[in-house]
Amino acid sequence: MSDKEAIRLAATAVVLRDTPSGLEVLLLRRHEQLKVGGGHWVFPGGTVDPDDVADAQGDRMQAFRLAAVRETEEEAAINLAPEALQHISCWTTPAHMGRRFETAFFLADGQGMEVEVDGEEMDAHQWGAAADFVRAHCSGELALMPPTLVTLSELSQCATVEEARSFYASREIPDIHPKLADHQGAVCMLYGGDAGYCQHDPEAVGPRNRCYLENGVWRYEFLTS
Template sequence: MSPATPEPAATVVLVRELGSGLEVYITRRHADLVFLGGFHVFPGGKVDPEDFSAAMLERCRNLDLKEAGASLGLFGEPERAMGFRVAGVREVFEETGVLLAQGNLMPPAGKLAGYRRELHAERRSFLSILEAFDLNLPMDRLLWFAHWVTPATSPRRFDTHFFAAPMPKGQEVAPFPEEISASGWERPAEAIEKWKRGEIKIIPPTLASLDFLSRFPDWVSLERHLQPEKLVRQGSAAAGVETASWAGKKGIVG
């Protein structure tokens, strides 16, 4: 039997500064979920066709299509490359209620929560929410740092780009209860120690992300390291990045 075709997906690590270091928002999926049930993961999911539609691309700001394509190594598919970023923003909103958007007037939290419920019920699209409040997506705030492909032996496979984004001021996390059984802010090194003690379950891409993010004392240093001009992809990897193996597959980590 041929391996399943990997589905395009995006993962976003929300990052905040607290005290003397960075914290990341990580969630535990319900144990009875078919895919990664009981594992600790970052918000993310599949890319939808709407994510790279013409109307959605008009809402993207601060990063042009050429830059988006170069940052992911998708030089001939810039619209698809931007779609990975949009998918990440949408999935963060669906799973956490945090909206990585900007506009003249951000909607009240209560009204936004109602729209989020309609999005989950498939009565409203993410694009329609942005249009309702005339919001745009500042794509320069999503910093690419890794690319992982699920092993060929897995019955369900994903081709996932990983991004880091700063937690917006004035917003609160509200995890989606149908998928998430527990969640919280963790220092990356502390999450790794919990995994070593067997307290939490983590897959290799999450572990590699935690290890990478543990190297930075604040957002400024992380942002400086992940400047787009330093991470323009050449073929399958950018100069100066390291690779980590996951069952024979390569994950590029900034």
């Protein structure tokens, strides 16, 4: 593996809150000039640094949790407790995509917390319903990366923080290694559980768990049969 393809560890916090109108999710906008995801709306997070690893004392998952807590505080001025984070997924950047990350996603309760972005890496924030964010992305109003889009699509099924916690607790935590393919001229990103994942064949008949890049916008497709 070349240095360009070396995988760095990272963590992100999916911060939720209950409101009278339903479940809301926190998104931050990455500054346009950033090399990775500039201009995209993301969950707070970043790379695991040496201090996180040292403080975790050999506990790999704890290092991820500490990174999620530290990055959320740095980017959004929100203080989270590592032990309260619920691990919900892990995403690894596909091969041959330049900078690669293995990112642990954690659910966090942000009820009553005030957000203040750092103004450097993140230049704006907004709370909103997951389904609204997905619709805004599909219409080209909101730039999202596939892991964010998939997570928001899942959260759109939940009405409260407790429902979201129960949803993720009821399934095995997925370790997602996307496979890129061309499907009828469109970029297709296959995930585990998709009928075409193992054979790297987007034409395979059966369940769907994939994203398509269409006119610069990702579209998530999930079908169980």
